Amino acid sequence: MTSPNFSDIENLSALLDEKLPADEARRLRARLEQEPDLRAAYQNLRQARAILRQLPARRAPRNFTLSRQMAGVRAPTPRLFPLFQWASALTAIFFLFSLGLNALTASAPAAEAPMLAAAAPFAAESLPTATEESAPMLAAAAPAATAEPGAELRAAAPEPTSAKLAAPAADAPNASAETPAPAPQFSWPLVSTLLAALAVLLALTAWVIRWRAEQNFRRGA
Amino acid sequence: MNEIALIHDAQQGDLDAFNRLALAYQDALYNTALRVLGDSEQAADATQEAFLSAFRNINSFRGGSFKAWLLRTVTNACYDELRRQKRRPTTPLEPAGDDDEEMESPRWLADSSMTPEQRAEADELEHAIQHCLNALPLDFRAVVVLTDVQGMDYGEAAAAIRAPLGTIKSRLARARLRLRECLQEFWELLPAAFRLKTEAHP
Numbered sequence: 001m002t003s004p005n006f007s008d009i010e011n012l013s014a015l016l017d018e019k020l021p022a023d024e025a026r027r028l029r030a031r032l033e034q035e036p037d038l039r040a041a042y043q044n045l046r047q048a049r050a051i052l053r054q055l056p057a058r059r060a061p062r063n064f065t066l067s068r069q070m071a072g073v074r075a076p077t078p079r080l081f082p083l084f085q086w087a088s089a090l091t092a093i094f095f096l097f098s099l100g101l102n103a104l105t106a107s108a109p110a111a112e113a114p115m116l117a118a119a120a121p122f123a124a125e126s127l128p129t130a131t132e133e134s135a136p137m138l139a140a141a142a143p144a145a146t147a148e149p150g151a152e153l154r155a156a157a158p159e160p161t162s163a164k165l166a167a168p169a170a171d172a173p174n175a176s177a178e179t180p181a182p183a184p185q186f187s188w189p190l191v192s193t194l195l196a197a198l199a200v201l202l203a204l205t206a207w208v209i210r211w212r213a214e215q216n217f218r219r220g221a
Numbered sequence: 222m223n224e225i226a227l228i229h230d231a232q233q234g235d236l237d238a239f240n241r242l243a244l245a246y247q248d249a250l251y252n253t254a255l256r257v258l259g260d261s262e263q264a265a266d267a268t269q270e271a272f273l274s275a276f277r278n279i280n281s282f283r284g285g286s287f288k289a290w291l292l293r294t295v296t297n298a299c300y301d302e303l304r305r306q307k308r309r310p311t312t313p314l315e316p317a318g319d320d321d322e323e324m325e326s327p328r329w330l331a332d333s334s335m336t337p338e339q340r341a342e343a344d345e346l347e348h349a350i351q352h353c354l355n356a357l358p359l360d361f362r363a364v365v366v367l368t369d370v371q372g373m374d375y376g377e378a379a380a381a382i383r384a385p386l387g388t389i390k391s392r393l394a395r396a397r398l399r400l401r402e403c404l405q406e407f408w409e410l411l412p413a414a415f416r417l418k419t420e421a422h423p
Contacts, residue, residue, distance in 0.1 A: 015396035052369035065240035
């Protein structure tokens with residue numbers, strides 16, 4: 001007869017809970033009948049378990065349910081909220097786009113200003129010619145250009161821009177007779193301002209929709 | 222109570238469904254925390270923390286015993302609480318008795334149907350057991366509370382504390398042995414009826 005080792009204690013504890021395989025349980029029960037130390041250890045374990053089972057079950061001192069705030073539950077998103085949110089985002093993108101266009105249109109005239117200045121006298125000279133002389137002369141100039149390409153190219157070399165610039169002037173005769181009506185100006189800065197205002201308005205509306213939904217949700221909680 | 226339906230609803234974010242589950246299991250969770258921590262205030266805090274954590278992570282529940290899953294969250298909350306205590310030890314504030322001494326088993330917690338004598342015996346027994354539980358290492362304490370106090374089987378306890386079955390078996394045997402030795406010191410303090418009852422076993 002030997003005093004039980006820890007492996008025996010483990011098996012006795014498992015036997016107590018009926019968690020020992022059948023053949024092992026049978027062997028251990030046979031030993032229990034023959035070994036008083038083993039039997040005493042088994043009784044100790046059994047008593048410890050019995051004492052623990054005597055512990056009274058306490059009732060919870062309060063309810064542990066969660067409030068919406070504790071659980072961090074947010075109000076359901078109102079249906080209109082994403083609509084306004086996306087509209088606001090799109091408007092903001094258009095706004096940025098318009099700012100870009102604004103910058104482009106503002107820089108283009110500045111780059112072309114010296115060329116316009118250089119072309120102005122030529123245009124001023126050619127304007128009366130174009131108005132006084134008739135179209136046939138212009139038509140005759142065209143074949144001449146084809147007949148003497150080298151000379152014409154040399155002569156025309158500095159002129160392409162001025163010719164291009166003069167082209168509206170050449171078209172001007174008809175208009176020059178009457179007072180030229182100012183073309184309607186498309187104001188990009190105005191568009192940008194309107195888009196910015198619209199983006200802010202849409203974002204505000206989205207925020208108000210969300211805020212009101214959360215207020216209603218809290219009142220309901 | 223259709224537990225599966227409530228769990229499903231809670232997983233969809235239905236707080237009311239979760240709260241119904243909380244009401245059903247709050248006593249089990251509170252008792253586990255109380256026996257592991259040995260303090261009613263801390264046990265209440267750990268229980269609340271466990272339910273909060275359970276709601277946030279309910280989608281990680283993949284079936285099986287919901288009670289075992291909840292008990293795992295409360296065991297974790299107890300571990301966290303004990304770690305916090307180690308970092309910032311505090312003096313427990315317990316209700317004072319007539320003689321201005323702190324009562325570890327306040328009367329307001331006791332069952333009103335008991336006579337004063339029975340209540341005193343029960344308090345004494347509970348005090349002794351809790352004292353011995355507190356003397357156990359935390360890992361042993363958790364296993365013995367889950368199996369012998371909460372009545373979980375080895376598999377559930379293993380799932381609750383994420384340990385292999387062999388570890389549960391070993392820790393439980395050691396815990397029972399140590400408890401028995403510890404309670405030996407209190408044997409004379411234990412109520413006579415209980416002494417006779419436990420010693421009567423062959």
